[in-house]
Amino acid sequence: MAARRITLGIDLGTTSVKAALLGAVPDDPSGFEVLASCARAARAEAAAESVVAEPQVREQDVSRILQALNECLAALPRQLLRRVVGIGVSGQMHGVVFWKTGQGCEWTEGGISPVLVPRAVSHLVTWQDGRCSSEFLASLPQPKSHLSVATGFGCATIFWLLKNCPEFLKPYDAAGTIHDYVVAMLCGLPRPLMSDQNAASWGYFNTQSQSWNVEILRSSGFPVHLLPDIAEPGSVAGRTSHVWFEIPKGTQVGVALGDLQASVYSCMTLGTDAVLNISTSVQLAASMPSGFQPAETPDPAAPVAYFPYFDGTYLGVAASLNGGNVLAMFVHMLVQWTADLGLEVEESMVYSRIIQAAVQQTDTHLTITPTVLGERHLPDQLASVTRISPDLSLGHVARALCRGIVQNLLSMLPVRQLQEWGVQRVVGSGSALSRNEVLKQEVQRAFPLPVSFGHDVDAAVGAALVMLRRNLSQKES
Numbered sequence: 001m002a003a004r005r006i007t008l009g010i011d012l013g014t015t016s017v018k019a020a021l022l023g024a025v026p027d028d029p030s031g032f033e034v035l036a037s038c039a040r041a042a043r044a045e046a047a048a049e050s051v052v053a054e055p056q057v058r059e060q061d062v063s064r065i066l067q068a069l070n071e072c073l074a075a076l077p078r079q080l081l082r083r084v085v086g087i088g089v090s091g092q093m094h095g096v097v098f099w100k101t102g103q104g105c106e107w108t109e110g111g112i113s114p115v116l117v118p119r120a121v122s123h124l125v126t127w128q129d130g131r132c133s134s135e136f137l138a139s140l141p142q143p144k145s146h147l148s149v150a151t152g153f154g155c156a157t158i159f160w161l162l163k164n165c166p167e168f169l170k171p172y173d174a175a176g177t178i179h180d181y182v183v184a185m186l187c188g189l190p191r192p193l194m195s196d197q198n199a200a201s202w203g204y205f206n207t208q209s210q211s212w213n214v215e216i217l218r219s220s221g222f223p224v225h226l227l228p229d230i231a232e233p234g235s236v237a238g239r240t241s242h243v244w245f246e247i248p249k250g251t252q253v254g255v256a257l258g259d260l261q262a263s264v265y266s267c268m269t270l271g272t273d274a275v276l277n278i279s280t281s282v283q284l285a286a287s288m289p290s291g292f293q294p295a296e297t298p299d300p301a302a303p304v305a306y307f308p309y310f311d312g313t314y315l316g317v318a319a320s321l322n323g324g325n326v327l328a329m330f331v332h333m334l335v336q337w338t339a340d341l342g343l344e345v346e347e348s349m350v351y352s353r354i355i356q357a358a359v360q361q362t363d364t365h366l367t368i369t370p371t372v373l374g375e376r377h378l379p380d381q382l383a384s385v386t387r388i389s390p391d392l393s394l395g396h397v398a399r400a401l402c403r404g405i406v407q408n409l410l411s412m413l414p415v416r417q418l419q420e421w422g423v424q425r426v427v428g429s430g431s432a433l434s435r436n437e438v439l440k441q442e443v444q445r446a447f448p449l450p451v452s453f454g455h456d457v458d459a460a461v462g463a464a465l466v467m468l469r470r471n472l473s474q475k476e477s
């Protein structure tokens with residue numbers, strides 16, 4: 001009997017790194033099962049001290065991300081890792097990391113097998129970075145793309161660095177998202193490869209022609225040599241250059257996906273499904289009919305964006321910057337206030353207490369618009385709290401916060417629009433949702449459509465699933 005095919009999916013998220021092992025199950029309607037999974041908090045933001053003295057800077061330490069990745073791999077069953085035939089990688093979109101070709105990492109002995117350790121690599125400037133003000137963005141050339149450029153987008157960050165710290169860029173000759181970097185390091189690629197899913201998230205990329213706006217960028221002095229080569233998402237980027245946690249040397253590694261597309265891929269079973277993913281941020285996405293082409297020019301005021309999916313198709317997406325991170329800020333604030341009062345409390349305990357309190361408080365008049373980080377289409381609109389009554393219990397606040405996150409998203413992409421697109425069901429995904437009963441209740445309350453909930457390592461599952469399906473179709477042809 002032929003050995004069962006297993007693929008590994010990795011998701012390099014903003015808060016955590018996740019890994020999932022998938023096995024093919026030909027008799028099951030989904031065609032796969034999750035054999036094992038693992039998640040590790042990266043705590044990479046706290047560890048990153050920026051050379052840039054700007055309050056809005058959001059950077060992450062790449063060595064912390066790789067450490068979390070190594071910990072995830074070490075926790076997966078070795079007898080399964082030995083049988084992995086393909087690795088799919090996804091991660092936080094929009095961000096940019098720089099490295100020196102040939103010196104981006106080192107493989108060092110790590111006990112069981114060699115591990116990846118970053119070397120000549122910058123911090124990751126993430127999608128949450130706010131250094132590009134509205135005035136700065138307005139000074140940039142107009143892209144030839146249907147997607148507008150926002151702060152935290154790779155090309156905007158590079159423009160900012162070029163203008164404000166040109167010395168910073170000098171040591172580096174390669175750039176990519178954090179997941180492009182990991183793929184390049186696993187395979188020892190001489191030049192990074194990037195899928196259109198991630199290229200579109202950097203800005204100045206035309207999805208119709210599948211090319212960067214090279215002339216527009218070059219004429220503004222942009223270092224175009226830093227733009228990665230474009231390749232199809234999930235196509236083979238290369239093969240692993242070392243044995244890695246028992247995964248054989250020479251295993252195929254796919255061109256990295258966006259975490260949005262990977263999450264959607266893991267749980268959208270029908271073209272009439274919408275996917276609601278709540279993790280650090282939150283997205284509501286539905287597929288556009290085949291043949292759909294977005295407008296030729298960007299509309300920075302539009303709350304819905306059209307992101308490339310697979311095989312020339314698009315997702316219509318409301319991508320809010322304010323999701324699980326707003327709850328995390330609230331929890332962090334409570335922990336800090338408690339410490340200021342001379343007491344100590346664990347974050348995980350605060351999460352479970354606020355969720356419990358809000359489960360008891362089934363309704364509230366309190367209204368919270370949770371846009372603490374603004375939105376890409378409304379960067380200057382911050383959060384607000386209204387309809388405050390004397391009964392301001394923890395339950396009221398936590399319930400209103402969860403409701404606000406869902407309502408804010410629906411104000412960007414109303415149910416009516418989903419229905420016009422033919423959506424008949426909503427599938428919920430993401431670990432902020434799967435761990436929070438109140439968010440689930442608010443999602444069910446908000447959608448007049450059937451809602452089902454997936455698992456909490458969805459993007460990792462999606463990345464593994466793309467590789468599993470590609471591997472099966474290669475074997476069949």
Ligand SMILES: Nc1ncnc2c1ncn2[C@@H]1O[C@H](COP(=O)(O)OP(=O)(O)OP(=O)(O)O)[C@@H](O)[C@H]1O
Nearest residue numbers: 013014015016279280281324325328351431432435
């Ligand atoms: N103990 C907890 N109970 C409930 N929710 C929690 C708990 N700890 C964290 N969360 C929520 O989970 C969110 C982090 O989710 P997750 O680990 O999926 O992030 P991520 O995958 O790194 O994000 P992304 O995929 O957007 O990059 C936090 O922002 C917080 O809202």
Ligand SMILES: O=C(CO)[C@@H](O)[C@H](O)[C@H](O)[C@H](O)CO
Nearest residue numbers: 014092093260280281283319
């Ligand atoms: O949440 C993210 C990273 O943790 C982002 O990659 C989002 O997926 C992204 O901002 C959005 O979905 C598309 O703009």
